[in-house]
Amino acid sequence: MPRTWLDGAVSRIEADFARSADTHLVALPMPGNIDLFFKDETTHPSGSLKHRLARSLFLYALCNGWVRAGTTVIEASSGSTAISEAYFARLLGLPFVAVVPRTTSAEKRAQIEFYGGRLHLVDSADAVYEASHRLAAATGGHFMDQFTYAERATDWRGNNNIAESVFNQMALERHPVPAWIVVGAGTGGTSATFGRFVRYRRHPTRIAVADPENSMFTPYHASGDRALVTAHSSRIEGIGRPRVEPSFIREVVDEMIPVPDLESIAAMRVLSALLGRRIGPSTGTNFIGVLALRRRMAEAGQAGSIVSLICDSGERYADLFDDGCVAERFGPGLAEKVESVRQAVL
Structure with missing residues (x-):
């Protein structure tokens, strides 16, 4: 069968990639010896990590x-x-x-x-x-x-994937090899890419997945039971699944960090203020994971860097910046959670 259309299709995708610049690695200034960075995936042509x-x-x-x-x-x-x-x-x-x-x-x-x-x-x-x-x-x-x-469509060894990009961009920082990379999991493809990449390149970096309520990834990581399911859906769009997805590779994830949904929303609000622009709720989930690991490293007297992702823009979630909508969907207590996250940042 002639491959004329296929050749043209692949060429159009490759040309689109050639027109697109790499995404920025944003530093989030913090006191102390632990540096925080966020890979800003909102600048892709379609607006997200996906x-x-x-x-x-x-x-x-x-x-x-x-x-x-x-x-x-x-x-x-x-x-x-x-x-x-x-x-x-x-x-x-x-x-x-x-x-x-x-x-x-x-x-x-x-x-x-x-x-x-x-x-x-x-x-x-x-x-x-x-x-x-x-x-x-x-x-x-x-x-x-x-x-x-x-997990199989992406070349995890390199070839301009997100993991290779992060490590290249970190090269001139004071802690160029991250102690932790924190991501969420919807398919599990991103954690699989990072987890495989750091093993292939022999980096000591560990991979943490910040996981929302009603997600089967955390109990699966603990038990290894792929048959786990729930009738409940994640309220944090883009991450957390009611079943264990085939692309989630348990063995390359070092730690799961369960995150209550209201904390994700609070962290989304706080990080949006720190960055000066709105970010989405799954990035808030990531931020809770980052802050937990930062606190652990500080208490152990460790220096280093932590890298996470800005998955998408908060402009896709206008209702989550409305206190009434949040109270209706997630219950009361947002103000207290926001203050708690602010204190964790200090």
Whole structure:
């Protein structure tokens, strides 16, 4: 079969990558001998960390022969991956359907549609899988399935992945090799990339996953039981899953840090103020993990650096900057949590 369309599709994705600059590593000044940095993934063309994943997934599917000219692409997502995949589908002229929970923010839904994607809403996070398979069968399309393929679509040894970028950008800092890298887990692909990379490069860096309520990743990390499931969905969009996803590689994660949801929202508010711009709730979850490890290192008299991620912009979550909406969704006590996070920063 002629590969003319495939060659053009890969070339368009590679050209898009060549036009895009690397994301910044933002220093967060803090007192003491522990330096904090955040890799700012909001500057990707589609606005989040998931831009990297979507590019890798499309290249993986194209080169495996799963996506051809005219193929309808379907993805199960809580929003950000679907936005990024809609971006690449439009780039290639492909129909795209995003299977997302009804609780997905209005801002994310609008972005999916802006890039030409069609929304298929389901009632809960655990309903996205069956609906995606059903749509792929009905359309003769391809279910991209980020939850299965995230860890294998990315070259974790290097080739401009996020881990290699972070270590290159840290080279001139006073603690160039991070003591910890803190990430969240939706698919588990990011923690797998960092975990494998530091082992491959023989860095002593450890990987921590900050995990929200109603996520099966933390109990799975402790027990090794892949059959764990819950009927509850994570309220922190983009991270935490009701089942153990295939791309989450337990063995390369050194520590799980469970984070109460209201603390994630409080930390989102505090870090937004420190950075002078709004960041999303999963970054707030990361920040709680960072502060916990910073405190532990300080108490042990250790110096070093901790790196985490700014996953997406707070502009995608306008309701979470409204105290009334937060109280309705997460309960009372936000002001006290915000003050607690502020004190942890000092």
